[in-house]
Amino acid sequence: MSILLSTEHLTMQFGGVVAVDDLNIKIPTGEITALIGPNGAGKTTAFNVITGGYQPTNGRVVFDGAVIAENCPRSKMKRIYNGTYSEPYRETVVNKPDVITRMGLARTFQNIRLFKELTVFENVLIAKHCHIKAGLFGAAFRLNKAEERAMALDAEALLERVGLLESRNEKSSSLPYGKQRRLEIARALATGPRLLLLDEPAAGMNPKETDELSAFIVDIKDSFELTVFLIEHHMNLVMDISDSIYVLDYGKTIAYGTPAEVQNNDRVIQAYLGVEEA
Amino acid sequence: MMKKPKNTTIYSLIAAALFLAFLYWLDANRLSQGMLISVLQKGAILALVAVSMNLLNGFTGLFSLGQAGFMSIGAYTTAILIIPVKSLDGVYYMNGIHPAIMNLRLLMAKSPPFMQSIYPFIALLLGGIIAALAALIVGFAVLRLKSDYLAIATLGLSEIVRAIFSSPQFDQITNGSYGLNKIPNFPPMLFGLIPSLITPFIITGISVAFIVLLINSSYGRAFKAIREDEIAAEAMGISLYKHKEMSFVISSFFSAVAGGMLAMYMRSIEAKTFSITLTYDILLIVVIGGIGSVTGSVVSAFLVTAAKEWWLRFFDQPLTLFGVHIPLFRTGFRMVIFSILLMVVVLIYRQGLFGTTEFSWAGLAKRLRIKRKPKQEVQ
Numbered sequence: 001m002s003i004l005l006s007t008e009h010l011t012m013q014f015g016g017v018v019a020v021d022d023l024n025i026k027i028p029t030g031e032i033t034a035l036i037g038p039n040g041a042g043k044t045t046a047f048n049v050i051t052g053g054y055q056p057t058n059g060r061v062v063f064d065g066a067v068i069a070e071n072c073p074r075s076k077m078k079r080i081y082n083g084t085y086s087e088p089y090r091e092t093v094v095n096k097p098d099v100i101t102r103m104g105l106a107r108t109f110q111n112i113r114l115f116k117e118l119t120v121f122e123n124v125l126i127a128k129h130c131h132i133k134a135g136l137f138g139a140a141f142r143l144n145k146a147e148e149r150a151m152a153l154d155a156e157a158l159l160e161r162v163g164l165l166e167s168r169n170e171k172s173s174s175l176p177y178g179k180q181r182r183l184e185i186a187r188a189l190a191t192g193p194r195l196l197l198l199d200e201p202a203a204g205m206n207p208k209e210t211d212e213l214s215a216f217i218v219d220i221k222d223s224f225e226l227t228v229f230l231i232e233h234h235m236n237l238v239m240d241i242s243d244s245i246y247v248l249d250y251g252k253t254i255a256y257g258t259p260a261e262v263q264n265n266d267r268v269i270q271a272y273l274g275v276e277e278a
Numbered sequence: 279m280m281k282k283p284k285n286t287t288i289y290s291l292i293a294a295a296l297f298l299a300f301l302y303w304l305d306a307n308r309l310s311q312g313m314l315i316s317v318l319q320k321g322a323i324l325a326l327v328a329v330s331m332n333l334l335n336g337f338t339g340l341f342s343l344g345q346a347g348f349m350s351i352g353a354y355t356t357a358i359l360i361i362p363v364k365s366l367d368g369v370y371y372m373n374g375i376h377p378a379i380m381n382l383r384l385l386m387a388k389s390p391p392f393m394q395s396i397y398p399f400i401a402l403l404l405g406g407i408i409a410a411l412a413a414l415i416v417g418f419a420v421l422r423l424k425s426d427y428l429a430i431a432t433l434g435l436s437e438i439v440r441a442i443f444s445s446p447q448f449d450q451i452t453n454g455s456y457g458l459n460k461i462p463n464f465p466p467m468l469f470g471l472i473p474s475l476i477t478p479f480i481i482t483g484i485s486v487a488f489i490v491l492l493i494n495s496s497y498g499r500a501f502k503a504i505r506e507d508e509i510a511a512e513a514m515g516i517s518l519y520k521h522k523e524m525s526f527v528i529s530s531f532f533s534a535v536a537g538g539m540l541a542m543y544m545r546s547i548e549a550k551t552f553s554i555t556l557t558y559d560i561l562l563i564v565v566i567g568g569i570g571s572v573t574g575s576v577v578s579a580f581l582v583t584a585a586k587e588w589w590l591r592f593f594d595q596p597l598t599l600f601g602v603h604i605p606l607f608r609t610g611f612r613m614v615i616f617s618i619l620l621m622v623v624v625l626i627y628r629q630g631l632f633g634t635t636e637f638s639w640a641g642l643a644k645r646l647r648i649k650r651k652p653k654q655e656v657q
Contacts, residue, residue, distance in 0.1 A: 101515035130515025
């Protein structure tokens with residue numbers, strides 16, 4: 001099984017707070033990997049580091065064999081560094097989020113971030129812009145008619161695929177919550193990713209909607225040949241569809257394994273699932 | 279894509295043709311219609327600046343207040359290149375003209391008549407290009423800033439440009455605080471087929487058409503995405519820096535072209551012409567028209583100019599009504615009325631006259647129908 005994305009000793013420290021400490025994950029191609037943990041465990045921070053939103057303090061992110069982020073504590077951070085020391089990563093590799101997206105790594109957001117004033121169709125069409133070949137003038141003078149049409153057709157096909165074609169001309173913020181989530185996923189898919197990162201896709205959904213979403217994620221994973229990495233609090237969803245699960249607590253990885261292994265892990269129950277019993 | 283009934287295109291063409299015919303009529307009656315002509319020309323020039331400012335503020339979400347600075351770059355470039363050679367000594371009587379400019383102008387004066395006739399357009403274009411280059415360079419620094427901070431930085435930038443143009447060190451180029459005058463009026467186009475009176479409308483028309491095409495292209499959608507949500511736009515693979523820079527450069531280019539036209543319109547410019555109040559005037563037009571509406575900016579440019587320069591003129595004259603002298607009517611009173619009107623308009627139309635929508639014939643028909651209906655009910 002080949003590994004599509006891996007992090008090596010990934011540490012993210014803000015001031016004196018170590019949000020993610022020594023994170024080592026391996027996401028196998030074509031599988032669904034979940035990242036779970038109590039609130040404030042550092043899951044979203046890990047996502048932001050992987051997608052280029054933050055520059056890591058230490059460690060390395062490798063996507064499909066290429067290093068997309070690498071850093072080690074320097075200058076002032078060297079003095080106040082509280083994370084785990086690991087082998088030094090001498091290089092500094094920084095990639096902006098847009099570059100990483102174009103490499104084939106798309107994400108959704110915990111708090112939906114659609115282009116609110118624009119239509120459903122435009123939202124998806126904009127995501128197609130990142131692979132545009134025409135230049136500014138070519139596009140302005142419509143010299144790329146074929147490209148434009150292909151973009152529009154692709155966007156329409158995607159909307160049809162996620163069942164939003166009939167709302168294509170509606171303002172995206174006017175959609176019901178569940179559909180907004182779907183639209184956000186469709187928009188991420190429009191960038192043509194190989195790895196899809198979903199940040200709490202089922203947040204705020206009822207059990208029925210969550211079940212539908214589980215089926216939807218598996219469905220798009222298969223038909224778009226994706227690898228999925230997701231953060232989620234809905235245990236039903238995570239246990240149903242994940243191939244493997246990483247559990248974070250206070251920035252540290254406390255467990256890793258298949259859903260069954262994680263469910264029976266004492267530390268996980270203490271840190272996370274135990275909260276419900278208390 | 280959306281299918282439009284072809285009627286609307288025909289309506290638009292008819293409207294454009296009527297407007298052009300009206301302009302030719304104005305040209306024939308230019309002696310008696312002086313006020314109307316000057317209001318329309320200034321309106322057309324400000325419409326172009328307003329649209330270019332809207333591209334930046336309304337469509338890309340970059341709150342920039344540097345328009346006057348870029349306009350002055352265009353205005354000075356154009357003026358220096360088109361003031362007649364024989365008038366140059368008179369214009370630069372205090373400090374003399376820089377020899378390099380004089381030599382260039384003499385060289386230009388020697389070229390064949392055909393070249394002479396297109397120099398004014400080259401001057402406008404060159405002014406735009408210089409402003410675009412300036413925008414490209416300062417964009418590296420200022421486009422890292424967001425919202426209010428960007429506004430302050432661009433505001434400062436505009437003032438720096440003004441200070442440079444009026445500084446004694448550049449006396450031989452910009453004529454320092456004396457400014458430049460004897461700038462020729464608009465040149466005719468297409469060997470006189472389009473009279474000089476109509477030139478600014480044609481230039482504005484072409485420029486606005488380009489901006490509209492750009493806004494409706496894939497890049498325009500990317501601009502809007504940045505306006506809506508920068509983080510999401512970046513996560514969708516849109517390079518923030520690249521697209522902001524594009525918008526900034528294009529906006530500055532057209533502002534400078536409009537600045538060049540303003541120099542031709544006013545016939546004399548000085549650094550003070552391009553003070554920060556000019557930017558505020560344009561911001562006012564953009565806000566009144568609707569931030570994010572090109573047609574709104576164009577319509578509002580004409581309305582604001584006409585109201586300010588023409589329709590409210592009678593407030594400036596002393597008025598005696600039924601033998602009673604009305605005390606407030608005196609020079610400057612129209613600006614009070616103008617400001618009150620602005621407040622009323624902004625209160626009634628919170629989003630500006632057009633909001634974020636564009637003019638469409640269907641929309642106009644709908645409005646007319648809504649207005650007609652209550653009348654029928656009364657009958």
